[in-house]
Amino acid sequence: MEKRRKPFFTAKNIAFLAVLVALVVVLQIWGGYIRIGATSLSFVLVPIVLGAVLLGPLAGAFLGFVFGLIVLIYGITGVDGFTYILFADHPVLTSALCLVKGIAAGLVAGLLFKPVSKKNPYAGVFVASVSAPIVNTGLFILGGLLMSGTLEANFVADGSTVIYFLIIGCAGVNFLVEFAINAVASPAIYTVMRVVGKTMKKKAAKKPAAAIGAGAPAARLSEGEQTLLLDTKNAGAVLVETEEDLPQEDAVLVGIEEELPQGKGRGTPNKPAAQKNGN
Numbered sequence: 561m562e563k564r565r566k567p568f569f570t571a572k573n574i575a576f577l578a579v580l581v582a583l584v585v586v587l588q589i590w591g592g593y594i595r596i597g598a599t600s601l602s603f604v605l606v607p608i609v610l611g612a613v614l615l616g617p618l619a620g621a622f623l624g625f626v627f628g629l630i631v632l633i634y635g636i637t638g639v640d641g642f643t644y645i646l647f648a649d650h651p652v653l654t655s656a657l658c659l660v661k662g663i664a665a666g667l668v669a670g671l672l673f674k675p676v677s678k679k680n681p682y683a684g685v686f687v688a689s690v691s692a693p694i695v696n697t698g699l700f701i702l703g704g705l706l707m708s709g710t711l712e713a714n715f716v717a718d719g720s721t722v723i724y725f726l727i728i729g730c731a732g733v734n735f736l737v738e739f740a741i742n743a744v745a746s747p748a749i750y751t752v753m754r755v756v757g758k759t760m761k762k763k764a765a766k767k768p769a770a771a772i773g774a775g776a777p778a779a780r781l782s783e784g785e786q787t788l789l790l791d792t793k794n795a796g797a798v799l800v801e802t803e804e805d806l807p808q809e810d811a812v813l814v815g816i817e818e819e820l821p822q823g824k825g826r827g828t829p830n831k832p833a834a835q836k837n838g839n
Contacts, residue, residue, distance in 0.1 A: 617670025628662030
């Protein structure tokens, strides 16, 4: 039996992504006022990691792009003095650095979560959480080295070096705080969201399933994580996790795959539904 790929652009995913985008904007604007050294804290990495974990690497990359775009706008307008000076001397490189480091942080977090979560979802969330600040800070340091002349002329004190300024002055305490925030906050929020999600699924499972297709009856045999969907047109079966995944025609939701009555095979449509409906 083949498990169907869930569509990304569902009403639930779009709404959740919109909430995360709003969080990215608010946290980046608010976090911009909390500075350690020459740079500000990035609390924004928390919603980026959550988006990458719950919606996938592309969602994480998009949220990272929003983060980088705000940083770039702040630099161009002079709100962020550090980025403004870099942009004045290196507009293309500064623009690329702002966008790439944010996109990479979200993308890498999502990509690392997938394989690790197959063994342990909480380990996957932790790995994704700590990878985001590492990628974000690492790319920042590499980009800064490419603009070492500007940094040395404007920020590096006499007798010091660009590497010391980037690692200690910019990244040092800032990185450690961001690392700690992500390592604690992202797994905690993920755990809460999973508990809430399971509770909502259980409540939804108690409601009668809606029929799909013209005049097709629908019956739910029991509750569970996955349901068995029988296609009355093609006499096939697929696994779905929510009713949003149901095909739009010629299909009836008939029950939970793990808890189907014994003796009913996965590829035997109509029999469970017939028994439930008394046919």
